[in-house]
Amino acid sequence: MLLQILLFLAGLGALYYGAEWLIKGAMSLALRFGIRRMVVGLTVVALGTSMPEFLVNFFAALWDEDSLALGNIVGSNIANIALILGMSAMVYPLAVQPPALRKEYPLMMLVMAAFYAMAWDGTISRLDGVLLVAGLAGFLAYLVLDARTETSKAEVARELLAATDGNTPVELLPMWKKSLYLLGGVAGLALGARLMVSAAVNIAEALQISHVVIGLTVVAVGTSLPELAASVLCAFRREPEMTVGNILGSNLLNILFVVGLIALIRPLHVEADAITIHFPVMMAFGLLLLPLAWTGYRISRLEGTVLVLGFTGYMVYLALPYL
Numbered sequence: 001m002l003l004q005i006l007l008f009l010a011g012l013g014a015l016y017y018g019a020e021w022l023i024k025g026a027m028s029l030a031l032r033f034g035i036r037r038m039v040v041g042l043t044v045v046a047l048g049t050s051m052p053e054f055l056v057n058f059f060a061a062l063w064d065e066d067s068l069a070l071g072n073i074v075g076s077n078i079a080n081i082a083l084i085l086g087m088s089a090m091v092y093p094l095a096v097q098p099p100a101l102r103k104e105y106p107l108m109m110l111v112m113a114a115f116y117a118m119a120w121d122g123t124i125s126r127l128d129g130v131l132l133v134a135g136l137a138g139f140l141a142y143l144v145l146d147a148r149t150e151t152s153k154a155e156v157a158r159e160l161l162a163a164t165d166g167n168t169p170v171e172l173l174p175m176w177k178k179s180l181y182l183l184g185g186v187a188g189l190a191l192g193a194r195l196m197v198s199a200a201v202n203i204a205e206a207l208q209i210s211h212v213v214i215g216l217t218v219v220a221v222g223t224s225l226p227e228l229a230a231s232v233l234c235a236f237r238r239e240p241e242m243t244v245g246n247i248l249g250s251n252l253l254n255i256l257f258v259v260g261l262i263a264l265i266r267p268l269h270v271e272a273d274a275i276t277i278h279f280p281v282m283m284a285f286g287l288l289l290l291p292l293a294w295t296g297y298r299i300s301r302l303e304g305t306v307l308v309l310g311f312t313g314y315m316v317y318l319a320l321p322y323l
Helices: 002-032 037-062 066-091 098-102 104-119 126-150 153-162 175-207 211-223 225-236 240-265 272-297 301-322
Strands: none
Touching: 002 175, 002 211, 037 066, 037 175, 037 211, 037 240, 066 175, 066 211, 066 225, 066 240, 066 272, 066 301, 098 104, 098 240, 098 272, 104 126, 104 240, 104 272, 126 240, 175 211, 211 272, 211 301, 272 301
16 A cells, blocks of 8 residues: 555655646747747647646546546546635635636636536536537637737747746747757656556545545546646746636636546546536636635635535535545
């Protein structure tokens, strides 16, 4: 058991640093081409922080661990809203741009509702995977068109100066260093995901804990650490657009990118408890986000505390049967 815990922690560390390196390299390339900050948060940062979920689910699907895979996605989306946005707001109140509530937030809720509807029959089929990947293509096309219509040269210049790596703008990193960050990030994510899934399955079997609960809790929070690190760092730097954009984008990509591609590889079985309990909790936290963000277009420290307490209560509920 001690060995499995150590392997899990080693995988978690590899995931964290892998995501950090991947984000740094990808962001430097994205800013180099003048992509605005909100779009960087919705795409580059969100994709980088969603890679742990993808790789964990990829290995879980290969080993027929559907419960772990689906639990990881649902749990990660819950953690993104309740834990990560909540903790970021507790660090520094988050201003929310009205366009994000009019555009990206409804998209996130629509995709989560579609995911729930697809799971209702107990299977995420290959056809569902095709529809999700098509949705991913549409989402990326929308972002490209939106970026073209809203980005100005002055805005891009300000953002290039604001995105710093220590005292050096990340856009000015040499190409070899950008490539090294990207390759090191991918390698770290792959190694970390394999270690985490293997250790999590062994721990669940040793303690006789449901694999879906392990996916919803330990694995989901573990794979959400890159989002947590990126969002809290953005909060410290007073960059709310990237914090909120990262969470909205991560939740969208967790479903469209991760579930979509995994379902194309093989259909995923959905347990009854996930349909009746865990999916509704995910939708409830998503709906709760709207009134919190709508009041004054900001998420205050008090509202952030409410989100974190709600997440803590959900974790306690999941743990009660095993106490």
